[in-house]
Amino acid sequence: MAATYTGSCKCSAIKIEMQGEPDIIGLCHCNNCRKSTGSAYSTNAIFQKSAFTIVSGEAKVFEAKGGSGNPAYVNFCSNCGSTMWTLTPMRTEIVVVKMGVLDGDAFEKLTPKVESFTSRRPSWVNCVDGATQFENGFPKPPPQ
Numbered sequence: 001m002a003a004t005y006t007g008s009c010k011c012s013a014i015k016i017e018m019q020g021e022p023d024i025i026g027l028c029h030c031n032n033c034r035k036s037t038g039s040a041y042s043t044n045a046i047f048q049k050s051a052f053t054i055v056s057g058e059a060k061v062f063e064a065k066g067g068s069g070n071p072a073y074v075n076f077c078s079n080c081g082s083t084m085w086t087l088t089p090m091r092t093e094i095v096v097v098k099m100g101v102l103d104g105d106a107f108e109k110l111t112p113k114v115e116s117f118t119s120r121r122p123s124w125v126n127c128v129d130g131a132t133q134f135e136n137g138f139p140k141p142p143p144q
């Protein structure tokens with residue numbers, strides 16, 4: 001079956017595939033995401049781990065504290081530095097894919113539905129129209 005979404009790091013050493021649609025598409029404004037993306041916020045597509053495949057390459061893992069204070073395992077390319085996905089021991093069934101690594105027109109198809117840690121959003125960034133706003137962490141369980 002053809003993958004619904006594919007992703008790769010900047011140097012293409014690591015390639016990933018996802019089947020089906022993500023459970024949640026969301027922006028995160030936490031400090032951890034800011035540091036790991038080098039940007040104002042992270043753009044995330046949360047998939048079931050069963051829908052996620054590493055096609056090639058091996059990510060390096062950095063254990064960070066997520067915005068909620070829980071550990072987050074940040075998987076990145078040790079060659080080019082792209083942050084690709086995050087795993088959490090709190091919810092082992094999901095994988096948080098950094099949408100910037102997705103190929104093709106994924107960014108057009110995947111509109112953010114939630115924003116988390118909006119208390120940290122800078123005043124010059126507007127909220128996404130229609131996205132549910134959470135002052136702190138992502139909602140649990142995921143909204144349908």
Ligand SMILES: [Zn+2]
Nearest residue numbers: 009011077080
């Ligand atoms: Zn790379």
Ligand SMILES: [Zn+2]
Nearest residue numbers: 028030033067
């Ligand atoms: Zn975050």
